Amino acid sequence: MKYKLTILLSVLVQFYSFATTYEVGHNKPFKSIKSALKNVKNGDSLLVYEGVYKEGNIVINKEIKLIGKNYPVLDGQKKFEILSVKSANTLICGFRVQHSGYATLDDPGAIKVYDSHNVTIRDNILDDNFFGIYLQYCRNCIVKNNQIQAYGIEEQQIGNGIHCWKSDSLQIIANKISGHRDGIYFEFVTNSIIWRNISTGNIRYGLHFMFSNNDSYITNVFKNNGAGVSVMFTKNVKMINNTFEENWGDAAYGLFLKEISDSYIFGNHFIKNTSAIHMEGTSRIKVERNVFESNGWGMKIQASCMDNEVTANNFIGNTFDISTNGSLVLNTFNGNYWDKYEGYDLDRNHIGDVPYHPLSLFSVIVENNPPAMLLFRSFMVSLLDKSEKMIPSLTPDNFVDNTPLMHSLGL
Amino acid sequence: MNRIGKFIVLDILKNKIILVYTLILAVLSWGVFSLEDNSTKGLLTLLNVVLLTVPLVSVIFSTIYIYNSSEFIELLLSQPIRRSKIWLSLFFGLSISLLLAFLIGAGIPILVYAPLDIGGMMLLVGIFITVVFVAIAFLSSIATRDKAKGIGIAILLWMFFALLFDGLILFMSFQFADYPIEKIMVVVTAFNPIDLARILILLHLDVSAMMGYTGAIFKDFFGNQVGIIAAFTILLLWVAVPFIISLRKFRRKDL
Amino acid sequence: MIEINNLSKHFSKLKVLNNVSLSCNQGECIALIGPNGCGKTTLIKCILGMVIPTEGTIKYKDILIEDTYEYRKYIGYMPQIGRYPDNMSIGQILDMIKEIRKTDMQLDDDLFYQFQLKDILFKKMRTLSGGTTQKVSATLAFLFNPEVLILDEPTAGLDPLASEILKEKIIAEKKKGKLILITSHLLSELDDLVTQIIFMQDGNVKFHKTVDELKTSTGEEKISKAIAHILKNNN
Numbered sequence: 001m002k003y004k005l006t007i008l009l010s011v012l013v014q015f016y017s018f019a020t021t022y023e024v025g026h027n028k029p030f031k032s033i034k035s036a037l038k039n040v041k042n043g044d045s046l047l048v049y050e051g052v053y054k055e056g057n058i059v060i061n062k063e064i065k066l067i068g069k070n071y072p073v074l075d076g077q078k079k080f081e082i083l084s085v086k087s088a089n090t091l092i093c094g095f096r097v098q099h100s101g102y103a104t105l106d107d108p109g110a111i112k113v114y115d116s117h118n119v120t121i122r123d124n125i126l127d128d129n130f131f132g133i134y135l136q137y138c139r140n141c142i143v144k145n146n147q148i149q150a151y152g153i154e155e156q157q158i159g160n161g162i163h164c165w166k167s168d169s170l171q172i173i174a175n176k177i178s179g180h181r182d183g184i185y186f187e188f189v190t191n192s193i194i195w196r197n198i199s200t201g202n203i204r205y206g207l208h209f210m211f212s213n214n215d216s217y218i219t220n221v222f223k224n225n226g227a228g229v230s231v232m233f234t235k236n237v238k239m240i241n242n243t244f245e246e247n248w249g250d251a252a253y254g255l256f257l258k259e260i261s262d263s264y265i266f267g268n269h270f271i272k273n274t275s276a277i278h279m280e281g282t283s284r285i286k287v288e289r290n291v292f293e294s295n296g297w298g299m300k301i302q303a304s305c306m307d308n309e310v311t312a313n314n315f316i317g318n319t320f321d322i323s324t325n326g327s328l329v330l331n332t333f334n335g336n337y338w339d340k341y342e343g344y345d346l347d348r349n350h351i352g353d354v355p356y357h358p359l360s361l362f363s364v365i366v367e368n369n370p371p372a373m374l375l376f377r378s379f380m381v382s383l384l385d386k387s388e389k390m391i392p393s394l395t396p397d398n399f400v401d402n403t404p405l406m407h408s409l410g411l
Numbered sequence: 412m413n414r415i416g417k418f419i420v421l422d423i424l425k426n427k428i429i430l431v432y433t434l435i436l437a438v439l440s441w442g443v444f445s446l447e448d449n450s451t452k453g454l455l456t457l458l459n460v461v462l463l464t465v466p467l468v469s470v471i472f473s474t475i476y477i478y479n480s481s482e483f484i485e486l487l488l489s490q491p492i493r494r495s496k497i498w499l500s501l502f503f504g505l506s507i508s509l510l511l512a513f514l515i516g517a518g519i520p521i522l523v524y525a526p527l528d529i530g531g532m533m534l535l536v537g538i539f540i541t542v543v544f545v546a547i548a549f550l551s552s553i554a555t556r557d558k559a560k561g562i563g564i565a566i567l568l569w570m571f572f573a574l575l576f577d578g579l580i581l582f583m584s585f586q587f588a589d590y591p592i593e594k595i596m597v598v599v600t601a602f603n604p605i606d607l608a609r610i611l612i613l614l615h616l617d618v619s620a621m622m623g624y625t626g627a628i629f630k631d632f633f634g635n636q637v638g639i640i641a642a643f644t645i646l647l648l649w650v651a652v653p654f655i656i657s658l659r660k661f662r663r664k665d666l
Numbered sequence: 667m668i669e670i671n672n673l674s675k676h677f678s679k680l681k682v683l684n685n686v687s688l689s690c691n692q693g694e695c696i697a698l699i700g701p702n703g704c705g706k707t708t709l710i711k712c713i714l715g716m717v718i719p720t721e722g723t724i725k726y727k728d729i730l731i732e733d734t735y736e737y738r739k740y741i742g743y744m745p746q747i748g749r750y751p752d753n754m755s756i757g758q759i760l761d762m763i764k765e766i767r768k769t770d771m772q773l774d775d776d777l778f779y780q781f782q783l784k785d786i787l788f789k790k791m792r793t794l795s796g797g798t799t800q801k802v803s804a805t806l807a808f809l810f811n812p813e814v815l816i817l818d819e820p821t822a823g824l825d826p827l828a829s830e831i832l833k834e835k836i837i838a839e840k841k842k843g844k845l846i847l848i849t850s851h852l853l854s855e856l857d858d859l860v861t862q863i864i865f866m867q868d869g870n871v872k873f874h875k876t877v878d879e880l881k882t883s884t885g886e887e888k889i890s891k892a893i894a895h896i897l898k899n900n901n
Contacts, residue, residue: 248619272619296620317451319620339449365581371593372584374600376617377455378609379463380577414765422751482749486759488716489745490766491738665677665717 025049025072033058033066033074040064042087048072048095056080061087068094071125074110076100081108082129089118100129107159109134113141121146131159132180138167143175150179152203155226160185161202164192172197182208183225190214197221205230206247209237217242228253228273237263245271253278254295260285267411270295276318279305288312291411297323297363306330314408315339315358319376323363324399333358333401337408345406356404359395361388415487415497419504423476429512432468436460436516444524451616454525454533457517458612461537462605465513466544467569473505473548474565478558485666498549498661502654506545513541529615536608539646543604544569546650549657553664576603597632604649607642667692667814667845668713673722675708675869682708684869686722692813695836695846697856699893700866706849707746709866710816713847714743739767742812746819746849748803750791756802757787760809769810777805780831796823804832814845821855833859853890863889865896 022036023029024046030036034055036046042063052073057080060066064087074097076082082100083092092111101108109131113119117139125147126132132148135141143162152158161177163185164170170192176199177183183199183206186192194217199206206222209215209231216238222229228247231237237260244254254273255265260282268290270276276295277287281304290313292298298318299310303326310331315321316339335351336358343354362381366373375381388395423429439460443453480501487497517537521530551564580599584592600606614621614633632638668690675683683705690696698706711717713724715731715738723730726737750759764773778784781801791799800823807815817836821829836859840846850856863880865872873896877889886892 274619294619296617317449319617339452369584369588371588371596372581373620374584374593374596374606374610375577375581376620377458377613378577378606379459379573380581382459414768418762422753425753480751483751485716485745485749486751486763487766489714489738489741489743490763491735492766493735494715663718666711 019043019045021045021047023047023049026051037062037064042089057084058082059084059086060090060092063087063089065091066093066095067091068096068124070094071096073098076108076110076129078102081106081110081112083111085111085113085116085119088116090116091120091122093121093123096125096127097129098127100131102130102157104156107131107134107163109159109163112136113138117141120144129159131163132161132177134159134163134165135167135170136165138164138170140169141167142171142173144171144173146175148175148177148180152179152181155181155203158203160208161199164189168192171195176200178202182206183222184208186210186212186215188212192216193218194220198223200224202226206244207231209234212237216240221245222247222254224248225252227251228256230256230258231260231263232256232258234259235261235263239263239265239268241267243269243271244273244276245269247273249274256280257282257285264288265290269293269411270298275300278302279308281305283307285309286311289409289411290314291316292321293317296320300324300367301331302326303328308332309334311335312405312409313337314411316408320360320363320366322358322399323367324359324396325367327396329396329399333399335403335405336401337405338401339408341404341406343404350406352404352406356401357389357392357395357397357399358401359399360385361395364395413496413500415492415500416504416507419480419501420508423504423508424511426476428472429508432472432509433512433516436464436513437520440517440520444520450524450526454529454616457521457525457533458609458616460517461533461540461612462609463573465517465537465540466573466605469509469541469544470548470551470565470569471562472509473545474552474562475558476505477501477548477552478561481666488666494662495658498658502545502549505548506542509541509545510538513537529612532612532615535643536611539643539650540604540608543646543649543653546652546654546657550653553657553660572603572605576606580606601645604646607646607649611639611642667727669723669725669728670709670713671723671725673709673712673724674720675705675712675717676720682869683712683719686866686869686871688864688871688874690845690847692845693840693843694862695840695860696848696862696864697860697889698847698849698864698866699851699853699856700872704866705869706866707818710743710818710847710849713816714738714741739769739810740813742807742810742815744800744803744807744815744817744820746822747796748799750799750802752792753790755788755790756783756794759791759802760787760806763806763809767810771811774808774811775805777801777808777831777835780835781805781828797825797828800824801828804835808835808839812844814847815839816847818849819851820848821850821852829855853893854888856889860889863893865893 024033024036032055033053040062045065048068050070050072052075054075054077074082074095076099078099079101082097097110100110110126110129111121112134115137120142121133122144128150133143148161150158158181160182161180162172166188168190172194174196178201180202181204183202185208187210189212192215196219198221200223202225204226206225207229211233213234214236218240221243223245225247247254252274254270254276256278258280262284265287266289270292272294275297276292278300280302283306285308287310293316295318298315298321300323308331310333312335314337321338338356338358341352341356343352346353362385443456447453484497518534521533547568548565552561554564555561610633633642670688673683673686700706708717712719731737820832862876864874880892884892884895886895
């Protein structure tokens with residue numbers, strides 16, 4: 001509340017001198033938003049009262065504040081892009097935007113921002129749209145506290161919840177997204193932050209992230225998305241304190257990393273994913289103080305990865321902690337807690353005296369020959385694994401944590 | 412329960428081996444659950460108990476008991492009792508006694524410590540495995556008059572199902588790695604009750620891994636209601652078929 | 667009462683019974699005799715349904731025995747070597763059989779008392795001597811007042827006293843008009859018991875005659891002598 005007041009105050013102070021407020025509603029001076037828009041000039045506010053507005057495509061090309069009272073409904077009747085923002089310094093808040101047009105050619109969105117800066121979109125409810133919020137060529141924009149839901153069934157027939165393209169310095173904060181193709185989509189977006197969003201039940205990725213350098217995403221929840229979260233072709237990403245949960249399925253990952261470098265994965269929780277982290281061609285990534293719990297695979301590190309550091313994580317109750325497809329090991333493991341570790345600690349320094357080989361023979365077998373998964377936990381396989389642990393012959397012997405912890409870290 | 416069955420159950424329950432079996436199961440189960448800090452690890456140990464110890468004890472104990480009952484069977488045969496009734500009573504007697512041992516020994520700690528879905532599945536599977544291997548014992552003991560041979564057959568069958576079969580499948584999966592053999596493998600598992608049991612538990616225990624790649628195919632097959640019903644029907648067949656074959660042979664057997 | 671028609675039994679290649687046809691009727695006391703391995707016990711087991719014949723039929727009171735098990739209610743069987751569950755006591759065995767049969771019939775426990783089994787009821791079967799085991803077998807065979815008694819070497823292993831008790835009992839039952847089938851090697855014992863002789867050899871019935879016929883045809887007074895006479899003449 002206080003926060004909102006400050007914004008309102010600063011806005012008032014800044015524009016008080018020449019700003020006018022127009023009211024739209026069925027018993028107000030303006031009956032439609034479009035008619036009001038004709039009269040506004042930069043800096044004006046448009047207060048829209050409760051009601052259903054089916055006005056086709058509404059284009060905003062003045063620097064205004066478009067504010068909804070009690071969630072007036074903007075309905076696109078499944079034909080139109082609903083709000084097209086083409087001006088800078090614009091605020092859109094408090095609307096219920098629904099039923100945008102569906103088309104695969106020009107990507108209509110509920111709220112689409114074109115080549116702009118300082119646009120804020122907050123506290124809206126977006127329901128059953130093709131794209132939710134679409135930003136292209138934008139700078140310094142804020143997307144905050146929006147609830148975005150759709151009911152997509154097939155990947156091709158639905159757009160993304162928050163789609164950002166060729167933009168810079170965006171803040172995507174505290175949105176809830178579900179039922180879209182990708183919850184949040186970043187391509188060529190730099191210096192931006194994704195914070196406190198909850199992205200669940202999207203058809204493809206909870207977060208889809210490509211060619212977007214120098215970004216952070218912090219304290220988000222990605223749960224039960226078709227393929228989890230994908231971060232590709234990017235450097236310098238910070239992934240901190242996120243939760244990746246129940247991303248289940250063939251080719252589903254808690255976090256899929258491809259061609260990533262110089263990034264930092266810290267304090268995240270990976271719980272009940274088919275593969276918690278899948279790494280391909282990643283280098284110089286630090287994976288630190290994360291929790292991997294009850295996943296099918298804790299980390300799948302392909303042989304194309306190098307110079308990654310896996311330090312001080314908890315691996316608990318995963319079917320396989322680590323798996324790889326090659327014999328080359330260019331990554332280091334240090335000071336992790338592995339619940340499958342069976343060593344001892346004679347000097348009582350809480351670090352196991354025997355190095356731990358997190359790669360089980362069977363995980364290597366399954367990697368090469370997936371149907372063998374059927375035999376998991378059979379006596380035959382346990383026997384193979386045990387004998388391999390004693391005399392490693394097929395698994396690379398430098399795939400090792402030399403300082404495994406005796407007790408789990410409090411994470 | 413019929414009167415003969417009651418005599419058999421009472422007789423078996425007095426048997427020291429069955430008491431030791433119960434005790435070992437109990438010590439193992441309570442032990443693994445109270446030693447390990449998460450119940451999953453305890454369940455893993457118990458999984459091996461259910462997949463190895465339970466079938467081994469069931470099949471060997473039953474085989475020996477059937478051979479040792481030859482006098483009893485002979486005595487009953489001169490009485491006005493249908494042959495199939497004798498054989499069925501023996502089957503139910505053995506099954507009930509071994510199930511009691513399993514449920515008291517392993518069942519109680521599983522119910523106390525394990526999550527209900529995994530624990531329940533494990534109990535159900537343990538029950539089926541017990542009865543399946545009692546049925547297999549009937550088959551192996553009717554196959555030959557020689558007690559030593561019969562026990563040998565029982566142990567071989569156990570080894571085949573518990574060890575060799577998986578080795579063969581592993582070998583096959585490598586031989587045909589270039590082909591889409593997932594579905595065939597699902598079918599092949601139906602030919603081994605232990606594998607079937609293991610996969611049913613696996614789908615609960617390693618649910619995350621089972622969601623991936625091949626797992627998904629197994630999950631699709633065994634994970635839904637139809638699949639689970641199919642799996643248990645097959646397990647039921649594994650009880651019925653060996654027993655019925657043994658029953659047919661027993662009806663024609665000279666004593 | 668018991669009709670046996672063209673009965674054959676082969677154990678793989680070994681022909682134990684070869685086309686045996688016999689007829690046994692109420693009131694008869696028949697001795698089934700012959701050298702070791704001639705098929706006596708197999709024949710008895712066939713009648714009891716313990717051995718399944720390869721060919722031929724057995725009827726009990728005109729009912730094929732392969733169709734029914736009820737007829738065994740009317741047969742008391744005393745095996746050559748009684749085999750009982752080791753860890754059951756005499757009392758438990760008797761109780762169990764009684765419970766399984768659950769008959770309302772008046773039980774015949776003469777032998778039970780005469781053999782003084784009451785004093786050793788608690789003894790486990792495995793601790794019993796062969797003779798005592800035979801006593802239990804005999805008791806069981808007579809217990810339910812059966813119409814037919816099949817006794818396989820009844821006196822083997824019994825002490826003279828017990829043997830005498832059993833013989834008395836058999837005679838008593840015979841007087842009640844029951845069909846009694848006895849196999850024995852001790853031909854001398856059969857003299858005052860049997861009315862008919864079935865002589866078997868190599869799975870065949872050599873002859874089936876009444877004792878009187880036998881004695882007149884051979885001119886011998888004793889059964890043992892008569893048999894010996896026949897065997898000599900045959901060879």
